[in-house]
Amino acid sequence: MTRGEEVGGEGDAARRDARTDRPAPARWVERHAISILGVATAIVLAVVFYYPVLTVFADAVRVGGEWTGAVVRGVLTDPFYFGVLAPILGGDFGAVAEVAAESPLGLFGFTAFQALLSTVASVLLGLPGAYVLSRYEFPGRRTLRSLTILPFVMPSIMVAIGFVAFFGTNGPLNDLLALFGLGPVNLLFTLEAIVVAHAFYNAPLVARVTTAAWESVDARMVETARSLGANPWRAFRDVLAPQLLPAVLTGALLTFVFTFMSFPIVLALGGFQLATVEVWVYSLVQELEYAEAATLAVAETAVSLALTYAYLRYEARQSGGGRAANPPPRKRLLPDSPSPLAAFERVGVFAYAAMVAVVFVGPIATMVAESVTGPSGFTLRYYEFLVQRQVEGASFQTKPGVAVRNSLLFGVATLLVALPMGVTVSVLTSRGGRAGRLADVAAMAPLAVSGVVVGLGMLRGLVFGVELWGHRLQVTGPVAIVAAHGVAAYPFVVRNVAPLLGGVDRSVVESARALGATRVRALLDVELPLVASGVAAGAAFAFAISIGEFDSTVILATGSSSYTMPVAVERYIGNRTLGPATAMGTVLLVVTSLSFVVVDRLGGRWEA
Amino acid sequence: MKRRTLLKHGGTATVVGLAGCTGGGNGGQETTTDETTTTEATATETTEETETTTETGLSGTLKVATYSSFVDAPSSSPGAWLKNEFEKRHPDVTVKYETPENELNYYIQRAAQGVDISTDVYVGLNVDHLIRIDEKLGDRSLFAPMADRLSHYGHVKDGLKFDPQQRAIPYDTGYISLVYDESGVEKPPETFRDLLKDRYAGDLIVQNAKTAATGRAFLLWTVNTVGEDRYLDYWTKLKNNGVKILGSWSDAYTAYENGEAPMVVSYSTDQVYANRQNKDLTKHQVGFLNDQGYANPEGMAKFADTDNPELAAAFMDFLLSKRAQKKIAQLNVQFPATDWAPLSEEFQKYAKTPKNPVTFTYEELQGNLDSWVDSWAREIAGGQ
Numbered sequence: 001m002t003r004g005e006e007v008g009g010e011g012d013a014a015r016r017d018a019r020t021d022r023p024a025p026a027r028w029v030e031r032h033a034i035s036i037l038g039v040a041t042a043i044v045l046a047v048v049f050y051y052p053v054l055t056v057f058a059d060a061v062r063v064g065g066e067w068t069g070a071v072v073r074g075v076l077t078d079p080f081y082f083g084v085l086a087p088i089l090g091g092d093f094g095a096v097a098e099v100a101a102e103s104p105l106g107l108f109g110f111t112a113f114q115a116l117l118s119t120v121a122s123v124l125l126g127l128p129g130a131y132v133l134s135r136y137e138f139p140g141r142r143t144l145r146s147l148t149i150l151p152f153v154m155p156s157i158m159v160a161i162g163f164v165a166f167f168g169t170n171g172p173l174n175d176l177l178a179l180f181g182l183g184p185v186n187l188l189f190t191l192e193a194i195v196v197a198h199a200f201y202n203a204p205l206v207a208r209v210t211t212a213a214w215e216s217v218d219a220r221m222v223e224t225a226r227s228l229g230a231n232p233w234r235a236f237r238d239v240l241a242p243q244l245l246p247a248v249l250t251g252a253l254l255t256f257v258f259t260f261m262s263f264p265i266v267l268a269l270g271g272f273q274l275a276t277v278e279v280w281v282y283s284l285v286q287e288l289e290y291a292e293a294a295t296l297a298v299a300e301t302a303v304s305l306a307l308t309y310a311y312l313r314y315e316a317r318q319s320g321g322g323r324a325a326n327p328p329p330r331k332r333l334l335p336d337s338p339s340p341l342a343a344f345e346r347v348g349v350f351a352y353a354a355m356v357a358v359v360f361v362g363p364i365a366t367m368v369a370e371s372v373t374g375p376s377g378f379t380l381r382y383y384e385f386l387v388q389r390q391v392e393g394a395s396f397q398t399k400p401g402v403a404v405r406n407s408l409l410f411g412v413a414t415l416l417v418a419l420p421m422g423v424t425v426s427v428l429t430s431r432g433g434r435a436g437r438l439a440d441v442a443a444m445a446p447l448a449v450s451g452v453v454v455g456l457g458m459l460r461g462l463v464f465g466v467e468l469w470g471h472r473l474q475v476t477g478p479v480a481i482v483a484a485h486g487v488a489a490y491p492f493v494v495r496n497v498a499p500l501l502g503g504v505d506r507s508v509v510e511s512a513r514a515l516g517a518t519r520v521r522a523l524l525d526v527e528l529p530l531v532a533s534g535v536a537a538g539a540a541f542a543f544a545i546s547i548g549e550f551d552s553t554v555i556l557a558t559g560s561s562s563y564t565m566p567v568a569v570e571r572y573i574g575n576r577t578l579g580p581a582t583a584m585g586t587v588l589l590v591v592t593s594l595s596f597v598v599v600d601r602l603g604g605r606w607e608a
Numbered sequence: 609m610k611r612r613t614l615l616k617h618g619g620t621a622t623v624v625g626l627a628g629c630t631g632g633g634n635g636g637q638e639t640t641t642d643e644t645t646t647t648e649a650t651a652t653e654t655t656e657e658t659e660t661t662t663e664t665g666l667s668g669t670l671k672v673a674t675y676s677s678f679v680d681a682p683s684s685s686p687g688a689w690l691k692n693e694f695e696k697r698h699p700d701v702t703v704k705y706e707t708p709e710n711e712l713n714y715y716i717q718r719a720a721q722g723v724d725i726s727t728d729v730y731v732g733l734n735v736d737h738l739i740r741i742d743e744k745l746g747d748r749s750l751f752a753p754m755a756d757r758l759s760h761y762g763h764v765k766d767g768l769k770f771d772p773q774q775r776a777i778p779y780d781t782g783y784i785s786l787v788y789d790e791s792g793v794e795k796p797p798e799t800f801r802d803l804l805k806d807r808y809a810g811d812l813i814v815q816n817a818k819t820a821a822t823g824r825a826f827l828l829w830t831v832n833t834v835g836e837d838r839y840l841d842y843w844t845k846l847k848n849n850g851v852k853i854l855g856s857w858s859d860a861y862t863a864y865e866n867g868e869a870p871m872v873v874s875y876s877t878d879q880v881y882a883n884r885q886n887k888d889l890t891k892h893q894v895g896f897l898n899d900q901g902y903a904n905p906e907g908m909a910k911f912a913d914t915d916n917p918e919l920a921a922a923f924m925d926f927l928l929s930k931r932a933q934k935k936i937a938q939l940n941v942q943f944p945a946t947d948w949a950p951l952s953e954e955f956q957k958y959a960k961t962p963k964n965p966v967t968f969t970y971e972e973l974q975g976n977l978d979s980w981v982d983s984w985a986r987e988i989a990g991g992q
Contacts, residue, residue: 080986080990103990105990106990107989107990110990160859161862164859164862164863164866164868165866168863168866168867168868169866169867169868170866170867171866188863188868189852189854189863189868264855267816267819267854267855267856267859268854268855268856268859271852271853271854272816272818272853272854272855272985272988272989273847273853273988273989273990274989275985275988275989275990279989280989282819283818283819283985286710286713286818286819287740287818287978288713288716288717288720288740288744374885375885375886375887376886385682389682394688394691396679396680396687396691396704396705396707397679397680397688398680459710459714459717460717460721464717464718464721464723465723472723554709555709555710558706558708558709558714571676571677571680571681572680572681572682573677573681573858574677574681574682574684575677575681575684575881575940575941576861576878576881576882576885577682577885578858578862579682580682
């Protein structure tokens with residue numbers, strides 16, 4: 001991806017003397033910058049994503065060196081997996097009634113059902129957050145906005161520790177409820193626990209994406225509608241909502257795809273009775289049953305990609321109504337002119353804040369509290385362990401300082417890789433048409449493929465290497481990790497940038513081109529500044545994905561010192577003690593909180 | 609403690625220096641270290657010290673693969689101690705640990721794809737692993753038989769030997785049992801049938817047999833006791849009685865400690881650790897069902913392709929030595945696998961052994977394991 005940076009550098013030089021006497025190579029590079037970046041993106045994708053994953057998918061139809069459709073057929077017609085769909089797919093219509101009575105949903109049906117519930121919960125919890133963050137001005141708003149991304153990087157083990165402790169029978173939540181004479185509630189190991197934990201992860205995503213859109217709406221259109229006689233509700237429904245809907249649906253789509261493929265949270269909080277398809281894929285991979293695992297993974301991917309394609313068709317229909325970002329002014333938390341409606345709205349805001357405290361702050365605070373609590377009360381020995389490990393740890397042991405350094409380095413490097421990749425894909429696919437949408441779906445695939453499969457593919461494709469002309473080519477170490485993080489992160493850049501880019505008035509871009517600006521110059525000088533909030537949100541996501549990524553980091557870091565903070569958290573889980581793991585988790589929390597505030601401030605400067 | 613560590617290291621340096629002088633080139637010569645190594649040596653340790661010899665016959669790098677908590681988890685990892693002690697005995701040897709995330713699967717996959725394995729020894733093998741290796745790799749051998757070349761092999765308890773081909777050599781063992789909270793369980797269940805009673809409804813946490821070794825051992829225990837034909841039935845009833853099935857041993861144990869249920873499937877050494885942590889032992893009572901406990905020995909094996917068979921043998925023999933056996937038991941909180949390691953007072957007092965240890969042999973599991981676990985999983989999962 002250094003190529004991308006070079007292009008940027010040339011662009012800076014070019015800015016000084018607009019179209020006159022620059023050397024020919026520089027002009028050539030600028031003219032072809034988008035194509036060059038496109039090719040580079042495709043190469044990175046092919047090496048660290050498509051090739052590894054396709055080798056795993058091939059297992060579904062190639063068993064023991066023979067091509068066969070038997071495994072795929074077996075899985076598709078198994079009522080355990082597909083419920084009533086199975087006899088239909090198998091052409092055995094007589095068995096439908098029997099299966100419907102016994103296991104109507106099957107594992108896929110149940111997985112989709114819990115993902116649907118999780119998505120609804122995430123949207124319900126996320127939207128008010130977006131409203132408050134984009135429409136209110138209060139001290140600490142920017143910091144709070146930066147921190148909304150925090151749940152995203154929390155390793156699932158930490159979230160599970162926090163949830164089990166906070167929502168547990170003897171946990172703080174039940175203590176709190178008891179104060180009001182309520183409870184106790186038994187939330188753990190139920191479908192509700194999974195849904196709440198999924199909302200913990202994904203509501204911030206919904207809030208974040210929607211906030212970015214809300215901050216770039218055109219308020220003048222609302223004013224126009226109002227001046228034409230529309231009441232506030234109609235103005236919202238007919239003018240504002242259509243501007244926000246693509247972002248909300250983006251959040252919902254991503255949430256569905258993630259929760260459809262969730263597995264660590266389900267394992268830790270739901271119990272095996274509530275297993276999802278991905279739990280099954282994971283177990284099968286552990287047992288080295290690749291054919292069946294690959295078939296299930298392909299089916300999962302097909303569902304995710306179909307949804308993505310449907311969404312992109314919708315998005316394509318929405319764009320094109322050019323507008324300029326011109327958000328309405330923010331309200332103050334204490335209303336300027338008191339009215340019943342304003343008071344009512346503020347009460348709602350505070351009720352929402354209380355709910356946020358329970359769902360987000362509760363588990364995180366409990367996890368932090370665990371890190372300073374030993375069997376006999378307050379203790380700092382888990383932090384002492386971290387210091388001692390840093391100072392005395394052997395070379396084969398995980399050191400906290402190295403983990404922090406690696407996480408930050410990989411995070412920044414990922415951002416530098418994912419932003420150009422994401423923006424390039426956004427530009428290339430914004431040309432529209434069926435081909436554009438298909439390309440977009442292909443580019444979104446890294447989100448839609450099970451993490452277990454990506455990990456396995458990387459192990460077999462990159463870590464073990466490929467035999468080429470008598471040499472074994474292997475890809476491991478920091479560069480491979482950053483590439484993998486970049487691939488995992490850039491779809492977020494695309495989903496944050498593309499919808500806004502599609503909304504930019506084409507005539508502005510065309511005027512710039514007519515005046516002689518190259519495509520890249522028009523992008524950098526005209527379009528990106530208009531969609532800055534989306535770019536900043538994408539950058540924050542890229543950084544967050546890198547910090548929180550676990551599967552590919554662990555695999556690509558095999559035998560090296562390229563481990564990150566979440567990896568260290570996992571490795572510090574001891575025999576009958578979570579103390580050191582929660583202490584490392586707290587370090588992760590502090591380091592990432594600080595860096596998000598910094599990332600957002602830097603991004604914010606660019607936005608302004 | 610830190611001062612002691614320092615002293616110990618100082619002592620080691622002198623001994624190693626000496627060994628270098630006297631041993632020079634003459635492979636057979638051995639230098640016996642004395643008490644200078646360990647200033648904290650107690651009377652019992654004195655006798656064991658005679659085992660500590662410095663050999664110069666072996667040199668090179670020994671690559672040892674294991675699971676990550678064997679070397680990396682706080683306070684309870686034997687890895688560092690083993691490396692230091694072994695290197696002290698063999699000054700020209702360096703032990704290098706490898707802890708791939710997918711543990712043994714990593715090496716099975718490598719072997720299946722025909723990629724070279726440059727590792728010498730694997731530590732942390734159980735009978736399920738062996739079955740998987742033999743099923744997936746067929747004729748290609750990942751590990752090679754080793755027992756004949758180990759001078760301490762005779763001390764390994766016969767009942768724990770789980771590999772008919774003698775590739776895997778047991779180095780420690782645990783018994784799967786119940787751990788319960790006396791204040792939450794008035795009368796602990798004594799049989800598997802008891803667990804189905806209303807009074808224990810919602811009281812038990814077990815681990816997922818597909819992903820956790822303890823959960824799998826508990827499932828196999830039910831197959832062993834209730835019978836191959838009736839275990840699924842038994843589990844359906846257990847499920848209806850509100851058993852909670854969580855992902856890993858750690859997930860389950862945390863939930864237990866947070867009071868989500870008064871019983872959990874764990875190890876019969878539970879009190880050893882609880883006592884070290886000054887925990888209330890009433891919450892760490894060990895219960896055996898039908899007077900049984902499911903034995904789960906852990907083994908080590910030499911990779912078939914190793915270029916360092918001598919070194920591998922020396923290391924494996926070292927793990928079976930009296931001193932190492934005692935230390936591994938202590939750090940891994942498991943029972944030694946040999947008959948000659950004296951159990952510490954702590955172990956004698958707090959670690960419990962079942963009257964009738966049960967386990968399935970390799971032959972009994974072969975061809976059955978996958979279908980038993982798979983049928984169980986289909987019975988449990990599906991969102992009902």
